[in-house]
Amino acid sequence: MSLVTGEWAYALCGDRAATESFTFGSATVVMGDAGTLIIVEAGDALDRSCVWNADEVRLLGPAPTPVRKRLVEVPWEWGADDTTLPVHLTVRNSEGLVYLGTGSVTGAGTELRPGSDEYVLTDCVLRLASPLRRPDLDRVRPPLPSADLPNLEWLGQVNGDRAGALEQFITGWHPTTSETVEPKSAQAAVPNLPAGLRQLYRLARHRPRCLGVQNRILPVAQHQTDPNGVMLVFGEENQGGFFWSLLWTLDGPEADPTVWFREYDEPPIAEQEPLSGFLIQFSLYEAAMGADYVALSCQLTAQQVDRLTERLLPVPLRPFWPGAPTRFFVAPGLVLHVSDEGGDDGFSAWAGATHRSALAPLADVPVEWDKFDG
Secondary structure (H helix, E strand, O other), X not given: OEEEOHHHHHHOOOOHHHOEEEEEOOEEEEEOOOOEEXXXXXXXXXXXXXXXXXXXXXXXXXXXXXXXXXXXXXXXXXXXXXXXXXXXXXXXXXXXXXXXXEEEEEEEEEEEOOOOXXXXXXXXXXXXXXXXXXXXXXXXXXXXOOOOOOOOHHHXXXXXXXXXXXXXXXXXXXXXXXXXXXXXXXXXXXOOOOHHHHHHHXXXXXOXXXXXXXXXXXXXXXXXXXXXXXXXXXXXXXXXXXXXXXXXXXXXXXOOOOEEEEEOOOOOEEOOXXXXXXXXXXXXXXXXXXXXXXXXXXXXXXXXHHHHHOOOEEOOOOOEOOOOOEEEEXXXXXXXXXXXXXXXXXXXXXXXXXXXXXXXXXXXXXXXXXXXXX
C-alpha cells in the first residue's frame, strides 16, 4: 500500500482524455479503456462508501447507469484476452491518495428507478486481491470512537425472569423506530397466545427487527394451523425450509409450551427449551445475523471454538435449533453463536456486534475468518 499521485492513478484507466468520471456520495469512479479506478474517502460509516474491513471496500449509491454496467455487467468485449478490465481501489486521506491494489465485485444491489425502467446500483462490495495489514487498515479506516455498548444485565435473568431477560436484551440491542409491524388489535386475531409471544409482538411494534431478519416470527395475521389443525405455525426459515409451531387446542397452548421444529415432510422435533427460552435464543440468533458488524468462520475444531469463546460469557440455555445444535456466547454489544455441523471441523461461528469495537475480544484468536469486520 503506497501513496500515489492522482495523475498516476488516473493513468491506470488509460488515455485520460477518453475516460469518464462519476462522483456519487463519498466515492468517485473513473472508467477508461484500460481499467476502472475507484476512489473513496478515508473514514468509517454505515451510510457512506469506505473501506469496510481488511478485505472489502463498500460503495453506496445510487450510482449512475454507466457505473452499474461497468461493475455489475461482465464486459467480456473489453479485454483483449477475454478477461474483465482491472478495478483499482484507492483511498483519499490526509496524506493524499493511497493505492490499495486491485479488487473484484463480490456482491451488488440494484433497484428500479421510480418512474422508469432503469435499474440503478444501490450498493456494491469489492474484495481486495490482497488483504490489508492492521496498520494499513487503521490508516485508511481510522478506528471509530468508543461507544456505549448494550450491557449484560439481562444475562442474570435467563434462568429466573425470562420475560424480563427478553425485554432487557431486545430494548438494549434494538433502537426504537417509528415503524410499526401491526396494530395491537391484530393480536386478537388468534386468541390465547402464550404470554411470551404477546410480549415479543408488543416489543416489535417499535422494534420490528426483533421479529427476525434471517428467519422470522410471523405477524399474527399470518399465523396458520398445520393440515391436521393441531399445530399453530408461528415462525419460519427465510426460504421456507422449516418452521416452528406450538401444539394447539381449543383452549390454546399451555403457558410456556414446547416449541416444535419441523422441516417439511419430516416429523416434528422438540426444541430443547420451551417458548420462554426459545424466544431468547431466537432473539440472540437474529441479533447476530442482522448486525451491522459481523465475524464469520465456517470450519472450526472444538479446540478453536474453546479459544474463540474463552473471553465471552455463555448463555445458560440448552442448544437451540435441532438442525445444527447452536450455543450462544456474549459480551457487551456482542452475540456469538456456534453451531455444531458435525465432522472433524464441524463447527461454524457467527458473531454480530452493535459497534465495531465490540468485536475486539475475537480479533487475536487464531482462526481463519471468512469475514471479519473488526
